[in-house]
Amino acid sequence: MVTIYIAFTIVNTFRNYKNIPFRATHPELIREGTMSEKRIIYLDHAATTPVKPSVADAMWPYMNDHFGNPSSIYRIARESKNAIETARAQVAKAVGAEPGEIYFTSGGSESDNWAIKGIAFANRKKGNHIITSAIEHHAVLHTCQYLEKEGFSVTYLPVDRSGLVSPPDLEKAITDKTILISVMYANNEIGTIEPVAELGAIARKHKIPFHTDAVQAIGNVPIDVKGQNIDLLSLSAHKFYGPKGIGALYIRKGMKIDNLIHGGGQENRRRAGTENIAAIVGLGKAIELATADIGWHNSHIRALRDRLLTGILEKIPYARLNGHPEKRLPGNLNVSFEFIEGESMLLWLDDEGICASTGSACTSGSLEPSHVLLAIGLPHEIAHGSLRLTLGDANTEADVDFVLEVLPKVVQKLRDMSPLYRKSGKEGGCNV
Amino acid sequence: MYSDKVMDHFKNPRNVGEIENPSGVGEVGNPVCGDIMNIYIKVENNVITDAKFKTFGCGAAIASSSMATELIRGKTLEEAWDISNKAVAEALEGLPPIKMHCSVLAEEGIHKAINDYRKKQGLEPWAEKNPHSHDHSGDSTCQP
Ligand SMILES: Cc1ncc(COP(=O)(O)O)c(C=O)c1O
Numbered sequence: 001m002v003t004i005y006i007a008f009t010i011v012n013t014f015r016n017y018k019n020i021p022f023r024a025t026h027p028e029l030i031r032e033g034t035m036s037e038k039r040i041i042y043l044d045h046a047a048t049t050p051v052k053p054s055v056a057d058a059m060w061p062y063m064n065d066h067f068g069n070p071s072s073i074y075r076i077a078r079e080s081k082n083a084i085e086t087a088r089a090q091v092a093k094a095v096g097a098e099p100g101e102i103y104f105t106s107g108g109s110e111s112d113n114w115a116i117k118g119i120a121f122a123n124r125k126k127g128n129h130i131i132t133s134a135i136e137h138h139a140v141l142h143t144c145q146y147l148e149k150e151g152f153s154v155t156y157l158p159v160d161r162s163g164l165v166s167p168p169d170l171e172k173a174i175t176d177k178t179i180l181i182s183v184m185y186a187n188n189e190i191g192t193i194e195p196v197a198e199l200g201a202i203a204r205k206h207k208i209p210f211h212t213d214a215v216q217a218i219g220n221v222p223i224d225v226k227g228q229n230i231d232l233l234s235l236s237a238h239k240f241y242g243p244k245g246i247g248a249l250y251i252r253k254g255m256k257i258d259n260l261i262h263g264g265g266q267e268n269r270r271r272a273g274t275e276n277i278a279a280i281v282g283l284g285k286a287i288e289l290a291t292a293d294i295g296w297h298n299s300h301i302r303a304l305r306d307r308l309l310t311g312i313l314e315k316i317p318y319a320r321l322n323g324h325p326e327k328r329l330p331g332n333l334n335v336s337f338e339f340i341e342g343e344s345m346l347l348w349l350d351d352e353g354i355c356a357s358t359g360s361a362c363t364s365g366s367l368e369p370s371h372v373l374l375a376i377g378l379p380h381e382i383a384h385g386s387l388r389l390t391l392g393d394a395n396t397e398a399d400v401d402f403v404l405e406v407l408p409k410v411v412q413k414l415r416d417m418s419p420l421y422r423k424s425g426k427e428g429g430c431n432v
Numbered sequence: 433m434y435s436d437k438v439m440d441h442f443k444n445p446r447n448v449g450e451i452e453n454p455s456g457v458g459e460v461g462n463p464v465c466g467d468i469m470n471i472y473i474k475v476e477n478n479v480i481t482d483a484k485f486k487t488f489g490c491g492a493a494i495a496s497s498s499m500a501t502e503l504i505r506g507k508t509l510e511e512a513w514d515i516s517n518k519a520v521a522e523a524l525e526g527l528p529p530i531k532m533h534c535s536v537l538a539e540e541g542i543h544k545a546i547n548d549y550r551k552k553q554g555l556e557p558w559a560e561k562n563p564h565s566h567d568h569s570g571d572s573t574c575q576p
C-alpha cells in the first residue's frame with residue numbers, strides 16, 4: 001500500500017514537472033520551481049549537469065511499466081534487457097568501441113577504481129609498478145595510494161605549467177615492472193586536455209594497458225578508443241546531462257582484469273548487481289545526444305567561455321588564466337585572482353545566484369589547496385584565490401554579462417579587505 | 433554550512449579597515465594556509481576604544497575577524513586578553529570543525545595586538561597562559 005502510494009506520488013510529481021513552463025533564461029534545462037525564486041546562473045558544469053528533459057523522459061518507462069529484472073525470462077524482463085543492450089550500443093558507438101567492451105558501473109569513481117585495481121591485481125605476477133599523473137581526480141589518486149599500501153609502487157608524472165603530461169616523461173618512467181598507465185583525458189579543474197593518443201601509443205609500444213579517465217571529456221572532445229590506443233576508459237553520465245550514479249568502463253577485448261564487485265552474473269559476469277535500468281537508459285540517451293550535439297555544444301560554450309575570459313582579464317587586474325590556453329575543455333575557465341581567497345568569492349557569487357567552484361583549501365575539507373593547482377606550479381596563495389567557472393548548454397550571453405558585472409565588484413570588495421593587497425601597494429587603483 | 437551569524441558577519445563585516453597610528457597591531461596567519469588576519473587596536477586608559485581588521489581568507493576567517501573586533505571594543509586589555517577562540521566561535525553561533533582554526537587566528541590576533549601595544553609601552557608582553565588550550569576540535573593545522 002505504502003509502496004503504491006509512493007509510486008503514485010512520484011508519478012504525479014514527475015508528470016507535474018512536465019506541465020510547468022521552462023524558465024525563460026534557461027528554456028531547455030532549468031525547470032520552474034526546482035530552484036529558488038532568484039535567478040540562478042549555473043556555472044559549475046564540471047561538478048555536474050542538469051538532466052536533459054528528453055533523457056528523463058527516456059528513463060521514465062523503466063521506473064514504471066518496464067521494471068522487470070533483466071535476468072528474468074518473462075516479457076517485461078526482456079524489455080529491460082533490450083533497453084540495456086540498446087544503451088550499451090549507444091555508449092560503444094560514442095567512444096568507437098564494440099558493445100561487448102562496455103560495462104555499466106555506478107559512475108566515474110567506480111570505473112576508475114575497477115580499471116586500476118582490476119588491472120593491478122590481475123597482473124600482480126608480472127609486476128607492481130603503476131604510472132599515473134600528479135593531476136588525476138581523487139578517484140584515481142586515492143586508488144593508487146591505496147595500492148601503494150598493498151605493495152604496488154606508483155610514479156606520479158609531473159605536468160608542465162599548463163597542466164600537460166609529457167609523452168617522453170612517460171616513456172622514461174616505464175620499467176619492466178610497469179603493469180598499468182593511467183592518465184586522464186581532460187582535467188576537471190583546469191580543463192587541460194592531455195595528449196592521450198600519444199600516451200596511448202607509447203603504452204601500446206611497451207605492451208602496457210592504458211587507462212584514461214574521460215569523465216570530463218565525453219561530449220566535449222571526440223573520442224575514438226581504437227584510434228587513440230585506449231585500453232580502458234572511464235565515463236560518468238552526470239557530466240553530460242545524464243543522471244547521477246551511473247557510468248561505464250570500456251575494457252578492450254582480451255584485457256586481463258579482475259572484478260571489483262563480486263556477486264551475480266550481470267555484465268557478462270564482470271560486474272555484479274541488478275542493473276539500474278532507468279539510469280543505464282538515461283546514460284545511453286545522454287551520450288547519444290552529447291556526441292550528436294558535440295559541434296553545436298562546443299562552439300556555443302567556447303564562445304561564451306571566451307567572452308567571459310576576455311571580460312574578466314579586461315575588467316579585473318591581477319587575474320591569470322590557469323591551465324592551457326588552447327588545449328582545454330571548451331566550457332572550462334579557471335582563473336586566479338591575487339590577494340583574495342576563493343571560498344569568500346564563492347559565497348558572494350552565491351549571494352548573487354551564481355554557482356561556481358574553487359581550488360582553495362577552504363572548500364576541500366583540508367587546509368591544502370588543490371593538488372592540481374600546486375602541480376602546475378602555482379604558489380599556495382595564488383591557488384587559494386582560484387575560481388572555476390564551467391559553462392553548459394543552457395548558459396547565455398546574458399549569464400556571462402551578469403557575471404562580468406558582479407565578479408569585478410566581488411573581487412574588489414575582498415581585495416579592499418585584504419592585507420595582502422595593501423602590502424603589495426596595489427590599493428586605490430594607483431597600480432598598473 | 434555556515435550559521436546565519438557567520439553569514440551576517442561575512443556579508444556585513446564590522447570594523448573593516450586600518451587604524452591610523454594604532455596603539456597595537458596583531459598580524460597572524462600565513463598566505464600559504466590561505467588566511468592572514470591583521471588586527472589593529474586603539475587603547476586609551478587601558479581600554480580598547482577602537483578595533484579594526486584586514487583579512488585575507490575564507491568566509492569564516494572574515495566573520496571571525498569581524499566578531500573578534502566587535503568583542504574587544506570597549507573592553508579593558510585584561511578582558512580582551514581573556515576572550516578565547518571558543519568565545520569567538522560561540523558568538524558566531526558555531527563554526528564548522530574544519531574552520532575552528534579561523535577563531536584560533538582571531539584569538540592570536542587579539543593577543544598579538546595587545547602585546548604589540550605593551551611592548552610599545554615598554555611593558556613586558558603577557559605570556560600565553562597555555563598555548564595548547566585552544567579548542568581546535570577537528571582542526572588540522574597547515575604547515576607552511
Ligand atoms: C575527472 C573525474 N573523474 C572521476 C569523477 C568521479 O565521477 P563520479 O562522480 O561519477 O563518481 C569525476 C567527477 O567529479 C571527475 O571529474
